[in-house]
Amino acid sequence: MHMVSRRLPVKQGASADSRPVSWTSQLRPVMPEIVVAWLLLAAFVAGSLLSPYFLDADFLFRQALLYMEIGIMALGATLIIISGNLDLSIAGNLAMVACVTAYAHAQLGVPMELCLALGLLLGAAAGAFNGFFVAVLRLPSLAVTLATMALYRGIAQILLGDHSIQDFPKWFLGIDRRVIPGTPIPAPFLIFLGLALVLGLILHRSVFGRWVYALGTNARAAYYAGVPTRRVKLILFTLSGFLSGLAGLMLDSRLLVARYDHANGWELEAITAVVLGGTAIAGGRGSIFGTVMALFLIAVLRTGMGVANVKVESQLAVVGTLLVAAVLISNFLGRRRR
């Protein structure tokens, strides 16, 4: 069903030429996800050629675990971007939840179980705070979340400064070491894929999902068609905040430590995964499947580069270039198909 809304002309300001909508443009939505899947396969082949240890299940799981928090944020970001908005505050929110939770437990003596609940609540509340400015005051999400990106990380910095907190109870630590009994599959992996499945169903198989696409395709038309645009935006930002909070707790558990500079720059990596996965940054099209594929592509690429001793900074430069290239290629494919 959502194919229909995907191909409506979008966005004021983006381009004034109203291109004719032909049946061939229906083919286009399939493209980016397929391209990414092929690239992923190619990256696997290249990686295994670079190092004989590359195609080792244990090694691959260990490497993929480094990207599960980014992946969880990217799932929320997928929905946000399809709705025509942007959330730059996700990594800042992650750091805030990671630090506030640790602070509450270590300094204020709040039991860890309660801290976890508070952390998730705080993440969701921070997301709702963004949502309030975007949905109720109708401010551009880019400007709002740019501000809260600084605010949330700033709160983490005020609490912890340059210190780090390590006083976590034993049971909380090492989520990445837990596996599903009888399999080599680590718990964060399952959480990520489970969330991807749930959000995929919501996005692609529910009325709410239809509203998200409608909002991103043409917000005004969606409003006049009776979509509760305000509520949809509020829910989306709250969801994105909640997922950031969850990712923050997982990162504390995985790294065994809370620091204010946790996840620095991860909003970029999450958005890269989303856009690389074929979601249109202007909204209206995209899929959870594409984001999941793109996330694994980035993980495999960076693992491959790591195996080949490429420096971290150069890896980031490659990811940045990849982001721009992904949009360029999909623009090019889109244009040629018309």
Place this chain on the structure above:
Amino acid sequence: MAVIAAPVKPANRVLDRLTQVRALRTLILLLIVVLGTTAIEPRYLNPNSIRSILLWVPLLAVIAMGEMMVIIIRGIDVSVGSIVGLAGMAVGLMFRDTPGFSIALGVVVSTLIGLALGALNGFLVAKAKVPAVIVTLGGLTAYRGATFLLSNGSQIDNNYIPKGLVRWSQVGPFGIREVPWVIFIILGIALLTWLILRYTRLGHHIYALGSNPDAARLRGVNVDRVTWFAYAFTGALAGFAGLLYASRFGFLNPGQTGVGLELTVIAAVVIGGVSVYGGSGSVPGVLLGCLLLGAINVALAVLGVAGTWQLAVYGVVILIAVTADSLLQRGLHRVDRSE
């Protein structure tokens, strides 16, 4: 949300008045911060802290002049911090490795490197139609990565930075310490930007494009060229800011130079009254915005607030500025309730 009509004629009274109102708002905020801080801590108003505030401004203001153009045309450039880093490191390496590399050449080279990177951003946005936030987010990491590659991760220490360059930030005309030469450099650049925006066709096209992109195109504005110019101009200024960084701090470090500067610049532009909806903003307002951020920064230090508060305060300041901007616009004009 295009509220202000495209000022095709230079003497557009509505625009004039609004510009003044916006700049005035920033001025009032500035006065509140300065007077409020002085009331709590009289030490605030002394030559030394005024000097700190003024020294804080140039690096910010020079990039803000470009960033405001980009935001006026409804774009965004978050790659400026990395352009500062790359252009700064490139010039720093030349100061270190090329004997006889003069400051004048440094000005030219840093500006040209910035121009090239900005032109690349502009090309991708204007011609290849890649959204600005994607292009410049990509640039943010790609240019930073290039900076590390170029410098091999090493810092340029102060003994390699020409003394003459450092003096730009230390003394002013007639040996005045409080108002160093960099202030005059930035005032010159601000004047140039003001003239472009105010008295050239290009400047009017920038406002027209920001007010209503479709109408601007229909009126014959060369949208691609205007867009390209805004990003290239911003890049060139950010490149030059790389040199100013060396002048101000006396060292260049691939992991420090310009990191996070994009956020501060955007904060200064937005609290300087440039509308996030595009189409309006003025040079005096943005200069006041830079001054306001500088004043807040020094006020925090004087009041003994830990440096760790800085980031959160910026966040709150941007949020307040953006909200006030929107409420102000809604007060002046009836805005469509739909979207």
